[in-house]
Amino acid sequence: MKDTPTVQASVRLGRYLRDNPVIPLIAFLLLLIVALEIMKPGMIMPIRVGRNGIFSTFWIGNLIKFAIPLAMLAACQVLTMLTSGIDLSAGVVATVAAFVCATASPLVGVGPSILIALSAGALVGLVNGIGSGIIRVHPLIMTLGTGLIATGCLQVYQRFVISTGTEIPGFLLWLGTGRTLGMPNGLFLFIPFAIGILGLMRYSGFGRLLFALGSNEHAARLSGVRSWQVLVALYVLSSIIASLAGLLYLGMIRTPSLSLANPLLLPSVAAAVIGGTSIFGGRGSFGGAIVGALILRVIDTLLTLLQMPQGARIMIFGLIILAVTAMYVRITGQR
């Protein structure tokens, strides 16, 4: 009678994409890769220039390798954003864990140094959790503050360990730089990690509470949820994830510094947002964030290939993030 078929179809498509937000993102990722291949033929499909293999496992491996730490930090953002929070200390925490691990391992050995690194990270998370969950400081302010404090502590710490030198555990080097069948060894950490996060979000009581707190904290409280417990656990978990990402990144970059993983922070927020996570809470997907991290890496490669000056690259990077997010909101009708 009056159901215009086109309206119906577009509504249905919108709803389908809304329920499966990863699909348009993957399409966009493929589009970018095609653009890359057109700009520099043979980069991704070496067969066209006579090398073997249909796709360059080297290039794809490299893409994945550098997307992994970004995707792990994006997990911190997705989880905290679900509760309408954010973790701005994640980059610093990753750096702290990497630096502490590298400087402590000559003194105490590999195993204990990793433990110490993770505990240092978890400590920052605990402070974040207490601040935002119990004292109710806004997570943006809280994690910004603890991030700065942790940076300061790291500088003080550096003076004490300056003579001990650094050593990067061989295991982390293997994980960070090694390859198996052309794919980065980092996947041995990342695949179980990703399954764990996806399972946590969808099939665990804790995951359900994250969504509940972000949708309507009052309703969660009414249902008997003690939100401070959830938030403390969440920020500790987020910092442990950031620490793991930092350790992996250490093995990848191989030179510990006082700002090692810091530049990954804002891209991790961008990856989460591009991946369809709402900063207002209650909606988010880690699958989307993984694709978001891949998209950011491809864009980065694309801009490097264009041989643009650094300033222009950063500008275009920002513009593309805004454009992707706007397009995404349009397609799926969500914020």
Place this chain on the structure above:
Amino acid sequence: MTNVQHSNPILDAASIAKSFGPVRALTDARLRVSAGEIVALLGANGAGKSTFVKILTGALSPDYGRVLIRGKPANVGSPAKARASGLIPVYQEPSLIPDLSVFENLRLSGTSVEPFLEFVTKLGIEDIRLEDEITSLPLATLRILDLGRALASNPQVLLLDELTAALPTDLVENVLKVVREQADAGCGVIYISHRFSEISLLCDRASVLRDGQTVGELVIKPGVEEHVVELMLGAKIDLYQREGLSSALPNSSTPRLSIKSLSAEPKLEDVSFNLYSGEVLGVVALEGQGQDELFEILSGFRRQTSGAIELNGNLVSFAHPADAIAKGLMFVPGDRADALLAERSVHENIALPFSAAGSSWGPLKRRFENERVKHAIEKLQIDTRAQGEVRRLSGGNQQKVTIARWLAKGVETLLLLDPTRGIDVRTKRQIYRLVRELATQGAAVLFYTSELGEIPLACDRTIVIFNGRVVDIIDAKDATEQVLMRAAYGLERQGTEA
């Protein structure tokens, strides 16, 4: 421009249709309002009333159909344009900006102060100061201010959506009087309410929606209620039938809940009563007599300043709703929006309490949950066609979800704060029936309602709170509206020995 226009309706909406994915909310809705006419828009839960209102006010665009105001297409699709063409809505939730003063809110909407003050005074709020901040004013006052603002902006058509829900009775009278005057002055009024008493008092005609379709337009005259209900439900029912038989008051000597001299700032002075298992105890009070504080204390949202709560004879106190839930006291708040995760599924909303405790943060117990959630959904007959997101459900179905949550969890003492506010007759009856059934199974139910007529339908006894104190306890069989009303105003009961 005069005679022809005059006989035409001010507002004429015809053949309106709207679908949300597979759910067809409206198929053929129509509404005509002439100058000086008050038309009641009626419809059961899920009949498509909210969607129709959203289309009339421009919040949604129809898939099909047109809305004319004074013969010209009202550019529906944007609330601002609907407003500009003269259709001014007033909703249950006042649309005033909380952090601004009354004056600033008027400035924002371009309303002139003089007529506004005149209307507000006429509506019965005399002590309003323009520099008062919105947050500092009680809800009932805000509703009046919102209405005053709408009246002052020269509406062609006023749309009043559940305006009198939870307004104190004296204000309701003023509101009805002023709305009538406004209509007599040539304004068209669309009046949405679930209260038949107001409709028969105020309205000229009623337009009834059922399953997305306008099924009848009636002239209001005595006895029309039965016919309206019949149209709304599609089958004849007895409107005033008592749900189930009164369960005899159990003789158990210890009450489930014993409240002793409870007080809390600012309204609750000194409340004591006993709630036995197997009974539904009504709470009657005018707006702001301390009932909100009472429910907040019992549900663990706040602490009393003095007094005690005994549960099965043992002293208890709750620092958090989780403590109250652990003791079997479960709360359904008056505002559905406070209780629901609007963007999450029906299942998740109902199953939320299962994951609340730290010990259940691990893997979800799917089978256990599904069984209980399904049972609760069936028990309450929740329409699950749009179960992906609770906000897509109709108001009545949303309310059922808030109750289903506790049914699934297993309830011992249910605290209901105005659970039937703004929902249709059929859903109300389902809720009465459910409450009676829970009581029969041994639960204790505390049932506050702002509609006095519900007390004899759902409760065994009722306490009446006035000025923060229990002023009377009335048996359901004596609880006529007059008796309750007198008591709610703190008047002595007539014919008692006192």
